[in-house]
Amino acid sequence: MKRWFVYFLFGTAGAAAAFLLYFWMGALSPLNGSPNPNQSEQSMPLGKAIYQAKCATCHGASGKGDGKAAPLLNPAPRDFTSGMYKIRTTESGSIPTDDDLARSITYGLYGSAMPDWGPFLHGDSLKAIIAYIKSFSPRFEKEKPRVVDISSPVPSSASSVANGKRVYAKLQCASCHGTDGKGTDATATDLIDDWGNEITAANLTEPWTFKGRSTARDIYLRFRTGMNGTPMPSYVGSASEKEMWNLANYVVSLARKPVWAMNAEELKAFYSAADAEAKKNPVERGKYLVESSCEGCHSGYSADGKVVPEFKLAGGLVFDIYPFGKFTSFNLTSDKETGLGNWTDAEIKRAITQGIQRDGSRLLPFPMPWTSIAQMPDDDVNAIIAYLRTVPPIRNEVPLPEKPNIFSYMWGKFEMLILKKQYPGYIYPLKDFSKMEHDAKGGTDGGQDSEESQNTSSGSLSTPLVVHNENPFRNDVKEVQP
């Protein structure tokens, strides 16, 4: 499973390693507006050549959104075969116009990995790439874009904004975006897009993160047309045109000052307010930290590389790193027998900040990145523990690390340091967790039969990810036959 490489990057070196990997995969190499000059590609039609050089790494050679980098990305790259687009000037469900596509390609989609291609693609190249991505979906042959009749805008004013605030309440934008636009008291928080991925409603106080940009017209269009493929609905018919423009003016008025535009005093005030917020609710803060920095390694995965919700934080990802051994991520839920249920706060803290296990033995500095967790502010470490305490028990017994005997270890070190041999490491789930019976009270079978279930329960798991040189351990990583 190629996809497994991704979980290696969840740790501390995440962003940097992802970037290296992206380079390695060659997506950025031909960055100068001309198509890849490689041999046969020269004779290809322009659109296809540009696509293969610049877009295929993410969007996949056949446009299905399954390029090499795709598993790294959330939101996932668009599957062009669906003909479904978020940023449009067309009615809900309709295909976009060429101008809509040109706009997304030129400016990119803020807040996602979709880059802005404006500096590299214009004129004929832009036309060619648009024609090429349209060719992935038969919808563009059969349908015509149904363009929205944009009414004349209502200029912003205090009364328009006040009126827009009422429209915001009437249309219940708050159910997803919160009463204040930044999610406070939102009732719909577990949102999933049409491709089955988790998605968060935009923070309306940070307009620089809007994918379709943030003028009143852009915002009017987003809720007038909806964002196809996402829970963000179309409100056509639910309010008058005038009300919709007032609402757009209200959303514009919610913008806070971006950090980069703040002076020293404003910055200080901003961060101490954010700090106070975090202290007020450590569990909330801890949840955020755990989801962003522990969950990727400490969860049960399905064979196709998705966290299985019933095994979130229940451990079970194997890191096979020659000559150091084979380590399975631990069950972090509050299960008393197989998880952290019987650990004291102090024991958890000692393990994740000093690498000292419950029985006093030491953890290697990898794969469990306790050395970098040790750099976190104390409040954050406490918040992580506070949140872990609230995670309901999931029974999932993971095997102890398998460490090599001293001779194989010495030989491995010798190969590594003297012979300069390079071996990749392997990462794979202990078993296909989507096929496991789940029972929070116990009864899920443990991880004892790892070898067996790896080979029997899912064929694809027997070809684990091979982590190439871009892994954080570089020279230290060696291969061991899985």
Ligand code: HEC
């Ligand atoms: C680094 C990865 C990456 C590369 C390279 C990339 N894209 Fe994307 N693209 C994305 C992601 C991720 C999304 C989905 C963002 C979202 O749904 O919020 C996306 C979405 C899109 C969309 C959909 C816009 C909409 O309204 O829904 C278009 C069109 C698009 N890309 C065109 C291209 C073209 C053309 C290229 C090559 C010139 C390209 N992309 C290269 C990551 C990439």
Ligand code: HEC
């Ligand atoms: C059912 C949940 C839901 C409701 C209700 C909802 N939104 Fe959204 N909204 C979303 C989600 C999810 C996104 C993020 C889509 C994405 O990033 O692809 C979003 C994104 C947005 C954006 C950012 C657009 C961009 O270009 O990225 C704006 C502006 C917005 N919503 C305004 C509104 C307004 C105004 C209302 C009420 C009329 C509303 N939303 C109602 C879920 C919702």
Ligand code: HEC
């Ligand atoms: C890069 C993957 C990775 C990340 C990120 C990660 N862990 Fe781990 N963690 C592991 C592995 C693998 C083990 C098992 C190590 C072993 O058995 O030697 C482990 C073990 C543990 C243990 C048990 C230690 C023991 O004494 O056996 C705890 C507790 C733990 N991790 C908590 C966390 C927390 C909290 C976070 C997030 C702040 C986190 N981990 C992030 C991979 C990771």
